Amino acid sequence: MQTFSRIVRFLEATLFPPLCLLCRAHLLAEERTRWLCGTCTIPFDFPIGFFCPFCKKRSPTIPSCHPETRFAGIAPWKYENEKIRNLIHLLKYEGIKAAAIPLGEELRSYLLKSAALHGVPLSNFIIIPVPLHPRKLRKRGFNQSLLLARSLRIPEMPLLEHALVRIRPTPPQTALGNRKARTENIYGSFAISNEEAVRGKNILLLDDVITSGATMREAAMALKKGGAKRIIGLAAARAF
Secondary structure (H helix, E strand, C coil), rough: CCHHHHHHHHHHHHCCCCCCCCCEEECCCCCCCCCCCCCHCCCCCCCCCCCCCCCCCCCCCCCCCCCCCCEEEECEEEEECCHHHHHHHHHHHHHHHHHHHHHHHHHHHHHHHHHHHHHCCHEEEEEEEECCCCCHHHHHCHHHHHHHHHHCCCCCCCCCCCEEEECCCCHHHCCCHHHHHHHHHHHCCECCCCCHHHHHCEEEEEEEEEECCCHHHHHHHHHCCCCCCEEEEEEEECCC
16 A cells, blocks of 8 residues: 555656645645645644653753753654644655655754754754664665754754664564553664764754654663763654
């Protein structure tokens, strides 16, 4: 079914003018670069700012009010938001890479506003996407978090594509029912491939969705062991 859907979308893009990724309406000229029509523009669900990934409260500090989490979270939307969930599904499971473009543009806007609100100089940060295990990367063909990172397009923030690696394959976090199981599942899954690249650096750690926060927390722990300083965990959506 997914293969058929990809073929249909490829033919549509080839034979007809670009269509909105969500409602399939024909895009106006000024809408074509972001692949969404004006009707499908998606307002932010959460107020501008960071949150604590442990207690979920808004937090102006990095790390958050619970330092053991090792990062401050930031996400513009709830995963329950149907439009956002559909965009992420198109990107992650149907291989529609153009879906990373509107997500990346809105993530950039939300991040810049949040950083300005709390006086965080993003020019001191580097971007690192949460990696996939090589086995899953071969199966999917791309890392959706890397595509989002490339779509951010913040010139003063360098992108390090392979500084963080996934060294252990794990079942999907969404298949596990509680926080404890997800924490145990992801434990020891990340390592630094080049400590020189992260030592003493501030990191923007980017993923598509924060569910329980266990994946982002484990990745942040690996970065901290490699000598990273402050870490912001950015995702398009959070499921809590």
